[in-house]
Each structure stands twice: as C-alpha cells, then as structure tokens.
Amino acid sequence: MREASPVRGADAQAEADGRPRNSIHTEKREHAFIITDPCIETKDTACVDVCPVDCIHPRKDEPQFAEATMLYIHPEECIDCGACVPACPVAAIYESIDATPSHQKDLIEANAIYRVGDADLMAKAEEIVKAHVAARPDIMAVPAAERAAAHPNFS
DSSP states (O other): OOOOOSSOHHHHHHHHTTOOTTOOOTTTOOOOOEEOGGGTTTOOOHHHHHOTTOOEESOTTSTTTTTOSSOEEOTTTOOOOOTHHHHOTTOOEESSTTTSOGGGTHHHHHHHHOOTTOHHHHHHHHHHHHHHHHHOHHHHTSOHHHHHHHGGGOO
C-alpha cells in the first residue's frame, strides 16, 4: 500500500475555512470522485486494483469488505488521477460533485465520511447508503450493470 497524500481535497478546504476535518458542507466540499449506487451490492474491485494510492475502501483484504454495502473513495487519499472511472464495470464513479446526478447526491456524503477503522463513521456512511436504497426503489430495481445508464431517467 502506498503512503496517503497530505491533507487535501475536502479536509484541506475544511481546514482553510476554519472547520474541523470531515465536516460535511457539500456546497463547499472539493471531492474529486464519487462512487454511486451501481456499486451497491456489486462491489467489483476493478477500481481498487487500478488505484495508485489505495484510496478506495473497503478493499477485499480489509475486514469491513464483507459487511459494506458498496465501496467508497476516501477524499483525503485520492490524488484525482481518474484511473478508477474507466475501470469500473458498472460505471458507478462520477468525476465530481457537479457531475453526480441529483438523485445520487446523498452518496457524496457517504463517500466523504467513510473511514476504514472508524466504526462510527463507517456506520454513518452505511446508514446513508441504506437510506438511499430505501428511498429509491425505482433506481434500485434496475440491474446494477444498467443503473448508471438509467440515471438520466431519474431525478
């Protein structure tokens, strides 16, 4: 595993704004890549395999993998290389907050707070994902491999 990059992205912006790290203010957050609902229950790790800094969690070798509903991109560790986007077989990864469809915006927060090893933050992220699943049975009824292509049909 490679060394994580210094504080950057959302946490760097939080510190610059005088807020604590991991404070959730999506309108001010800089979060390069967002994993969305096609990953739910799919958890294909092709994106993990191509990530040069191991910023996508949980990995198959992490104990949290079995119970996690989806994978998450750690905003402090991500170096914004974009290697994960074409690697994802279900097109679950969007390149920015702005590119993330409105009906997927709740998953921005899940990606922002998930931290391997922090049981409370992992539980909060999973609660967000489970609420998304419960609130969007229309989207979740679409097979994961077809879900990203169907995103424009939902709001």
